[in-house]
Amino acid sequence: MSVVAKVMTVAPIGFEGRIIEVESDTTKGLPSLQIVGMGSKAIDEAKERVKSAIANSLLEYPARRITINLAPAELPKDGTHYDLPIALAILASSGQLRQEELDKAAFAGELALDGTLRPIRGAIVIAEAAKKRGLTHIYLPSANVDQASLIEGIEIIGVDSLKALFLHLKQEMRITPAGKQTGQKSSPEESTGPELDDIYGQEQAKRALIIAAAGPHNILFTGPPGAGKTMLARALSGLLSPLTAEEQVTLTKLYSLAGESTEERVASRPFRSPHHTSSRVSLVGGGTNPKPGDISLAHLGVLFLDELPEYPRSSLEALRQPLEDKTVSISRANGHVVFPADFMLVATMNPCPCGYYGDATHECSCSSMQILNYQKRLSGPLLDRIDMIIPVSRVPHRYLLKSDSVSKKQHKNAQKLINDTKKIQHNRYRSSMKNNGNMTNRDIKKYAALSDEAHALLETASKKLDLSARRYFKTIKVARTIADLDHSEHITPSHISEALQYR
Numbered sequence: 284m285s286v287v288a289k290v291m292t293v294a295p296i297g298f299e300g301r302i303i304e305v306e307s308d309t310t311k312g313l314p315s316l317q318i319v320g321m322g323s324k325a326i327d328e329a330k331e332r333v334k335s336a337i338a339n340s341l342l343e344y345p346a347r348r349i350t351i352n353l354a355p356a357e358l359p360k361d362g363t364h365y366d367l368p369i370a371l372a373i374l375a376s377s378g379q380l381r382q383e384e385l386d387k388a389a390f391a392g393e394l395a396l397d398g399t400l401r402p403i404r405g406a407i408v409i410a411e412a413a414k415k416r417g418l419t420h421i422y423l424p425s426a427n428v429d430q431a432s433l434i435e436g437i438e439i440i441g442v443d444s445l446k447a448l449f450l451h452l453k454q455e456m457r458i459t460p461a462g463k464q465t466g467q468k469s470s471p472e473e474s475t476g477p478e479l480d481d482i483y484g485q486e487q488a489k490r491a492l493i494i495a496a497a498g499p500h501n502i503l504f505t506g507p508p509g510a511g512k513t514m515l516a517r518a519l520s521g522l523l524s525p526l527t528a529e530e531q532v533t534l535t536k537l538y539s540l541a542g543e544s545t546e547e548r549v550a551s552r553p554f555r556s557p558h559h560t561s562s563r564v565s566l567v568g569g570g571t572n573p574k575p576g577d578i579s580l581a582h583l584g585v586l587f588l589d590e591l592p593e594y595p596r597s598s599l600e601a602l603r604q605p606l607e608d609k610t611v612s613i614s615r616a617n618g619h620v621v622f623p624a625d626f627m628l629v630a631t632m633n634p635c636p637c638g639y640y641g642d643a644t645h646e647c648s649c650s651s652m653q654i655l656n657y658q659k660r661l662s663g664p665l666l667d668r669i670d671m672i673i674p675v676s677r678v679p680h681r682y683l684l685k686s687d688s689v690s691k692k693q694h695k696n697a698q699k700l701i702n703d704t705k706k707i708q709h710n711r712y713r714s715s716m717k718n719n720g721n722m723t724n725r726d727i728k729k730y731a732a733l734s735d736e737a738h739a740l741l742e743t744a745s746k747k748l749d750l751s752a753r754r755y756f757k758t759i760k761v762a763r764t765i766a767d768l769d770h771s772e773h774i775t776p777s778h779i780s781e782a783l784q785y786r
């Protein structure tokens with residue numbers, strides 16, 4: 284008689300997980316192992332790992348005909364975390380484990396040949412899907428437990444080896460579930476940026492940076508080489524507000540799926556700076572089993588593009604849809620997956636190829652044609668997504684020597700100001716997803732609260748400066764943030780006139 288055993292695991296599909304049933308059927312016949320159900324090459328290779336792991340755990344690998352089915356069969360599956368559920372299904376269908384010892388739980392882990400467990404990608408996504416399904420326990424490699432325990436409401440048990448798990452399930456030896464973890468946090472990219480106090484002069488650019496961080500608003504610094512554009516942008520990483528618990532889960536999922544942080548939690552807002560030579564796939568995400576790209580790894584943080592015109596046109600065009608929708612849709616074999624991509628875009632550029640166009644002391648050596656072509660590299664639609672354009676000029680040398688501001692006061696004050704403004708916005712919009720930077724035109728009518736004088740000033744200015752409708756609404760958005768930094772309920776004429784400078 285043949286026995287069919289069932290073990291549950293999870294397939295991460297894009298940003299979510301789907302429950303997969305690993306079925307094992309053991310029948311008489313020539314000894315063989317077959318895996319069906321749209322598994323990838325990694326899953327086919329599981330055969331050898333599973334055989335060795337079972338034998339080396341001093342358990343019995345059945346000398347029979349074994350068929351493993353991964354259901355639902357129409358869903359493509361990839362990853363090494365199927366090793367553990369496949370091994371357990373074989374042990375159950377050969378009578379070494381009982382089905383009820385496996386129910387109500389999900390299992391995931393890569394097996395080494397000696398039967399120990401190796402960490403896997405996407406552990407937090409797997410734990411979340413198991414919890415949603417109403418399972419009470421999830422068994423994961425010990426190394427993945429800290430990260431997975433960000434998910435509450437399911438017992439997460441760290442496993443070191445197949446043998447230890449086997450004895451635990453037979454109730455012959457107890458593995459204690461992971462307690463609530465507190466320490467062990469890591470940031471995706473340590474905040475090594477300079478602080479505002481490290482940057483001399485540039486008071487206007489610093490002010491713009493604070494406004495941009497508080498919105499958040501997409502920002503472009505333009506100016507000659509050596510003016511400190513990159514340093515200003517990098518100072519942002521230390522100015523971003525702390526993550527909420529929910530945001531931490533979202534970011535940890537993304538980093539885990541990308542394979543960038545499989546064991547730790549993400550503890551601070553990301554600051555991603557992909558080089559202009561990086562591929563379109565690494566920038567926006569993709570691959571046969573789609574992984575998040577830099578724009579998703581910058582979710583809830585900053586995407587920094589240094590020397591914007593150096594990026595290939597196709598990469599910049601690929602940013603347009605995510606900048607609009609705050610998500611990125613990637614097509615795959617059957618259908619598509621969606622990853623979040625709500626980032627603040629921070630970019631820099633020289634005014635011309637040589638960099639000195641408009642500089643007071645250095646002559647520009649470019650022809651007017653070269654300058655025009657250089658500036659045309661940025662498409663209108665991309666520039667439309669940028670709320671603030673900040674000219675940065677070089678600081679005279681005598682300024683640089685005046686290094687009397689060794690205190691960290693400016694940076695600390697800015698951090699507080701930004702956090703306060705975030706709270707004001709949170710109370711206004713009553714949603715963590717909404718902010719001054721992503722207000723729709725309808726939101727603007729509802730929340731902008733322009734005083735009559737401010738409205739009159741904006742009307743006059745928009746006629747005089749010939750502002751496009753888009754620029755008109757952007758001015759209000761930026762003015763709203765300036766008013767919030769001022770703790771002012773209404774937007775006043777001074778807020779409007781400051782916002783008008785940043786275009």
Ligand SMILES: [Zn+2]
Nearest residue numbers: 635637647649
């Ligand atoms: Zn030039």
